Amino acid sequence: MTLRLLAVHAHPDDESSKGAATYAYYRSRGDEVMVVSCTGGERGDVQNPALERLPMAERDMAGLRRIEMARAQRVIGFQHRWLGYVDSGLPENDEPLPFGCFAQVPLGIAAEPLVAVIREFRPQVLVTYDENGGYPHPDHIRSHELSMYALEAAADPERYPAAGAPWRVTKVYYDRIFNRPRMEAMYQALLEADPESALLERITETRVWASTMPDLATTHVPVGDFLDLRDEALRSHASQVPPDSAFFFWPNDLQQAAWPYEDFQLASSLVETELPETDLFAGIVDDHEAIA
Structure with a gap:
């Protein structure tokens, strides 16, 4: 399939x-x-x-x-x-x-x-x-x-x-x-790894913004091995994503350890699935034919 x-x-x-x-x-x-x-x-x-x-x-x-x-x-x-x-x-x-x-x-x-x-x-x-x-x-x-x-x-x-x-x-x-648990997990991981890091101040605004958001995520896709590819794709959009963009504040090794999702x-x-999920295709097991 x-x-x-x-x-x-x-x-x-x-x-x-x-x-x-x-x-x-x-x-x-x-x-x-x-x-x-x-x-x-x-x-x-x-x-x-x-x-x-x-x-x-x-x-x-x-x-x-x-x-x-x-x-x-x-x-x-x-x-x-x-x-x-x-x-x-x-x-x-x-x-x-x-x-x-x-x-x-x-x-x-x-x-x-x-x-x-x-x-x-x-x-x-x-x-x-x-x-x-x-x-x-x-x-x-x-x-x-x-x-x-x-x-x-x-x-x-x-x-x-x-x-x-x-x-x-x-x-x-x-x-x-962009959700509260992710931002908090990465902030705490950085605080533990390097409490003097200049990044802590830079990400405070993002952390405060995320703290106001409800946690609605149901599905956490494991993408830790693909963060470098994500960054390369982001850099492809050079007119919109400068080298010092907030997207690149977090070291990927820290993300892999703290929140690799x-x-x-x-x-x-239309199918039964158990939450939380780790796969967007969870519950989809049969061939899906076009409607007659």
Whole structure:
């Protein structure tokens, strides 16, 4: 039985900061992984002042982010699809969303390409964000809404008949990689290993932020052997991830010892499974045929 994982993300680079080690782990097992990027990240700002391709970023951010995405894809080895929607940006001070952006496209229209991907790839597991988008970016919230809408539609033979034979996804997960127990475990491990470490002060803000979050993770995927690949994928998105990014604050050997997992919340399942899990495919044992 071929196991297939589909991850739906808002922008290129989201897949590397929110699940790359998990995708590398499943690829190492021989499972198939596909990442969907809903938008091209066209409205992203350059976050790396030392970016070598700064002239290209200023001239063609969309083109640069496609190059970066292709590099991250090669690092991890997943399949990839662009849905083709335009980045909504992050409007401030109650500014309206840009005309025609992803967050403004009606779900009934926006869902068809994702329904087609689901029916073609036939994943047993889909990973996306929760109803808050993980954080309240309009494209992340829309990615959640689109994922849930397309999941239902993909299983219904009466909807989008031109998008392929119906397929029902067995399990749905929300990303919970940034969570309180993980941050606390790594903080305490660093405090014990090096109580004078300058990192302790640098990560205080992240620790305080994480302390306010409920612990919703149900599934802890063992990814300790794939943290270096995750970091390489992150660095592929050089316009968005500077060398001194907070993503790299924690030494990987410390992470392997303190919290060698990426964490997810089981949102729905058509099969029985015992929580907590260590495998997104837990409970999936029979061949999963397309709905007649």
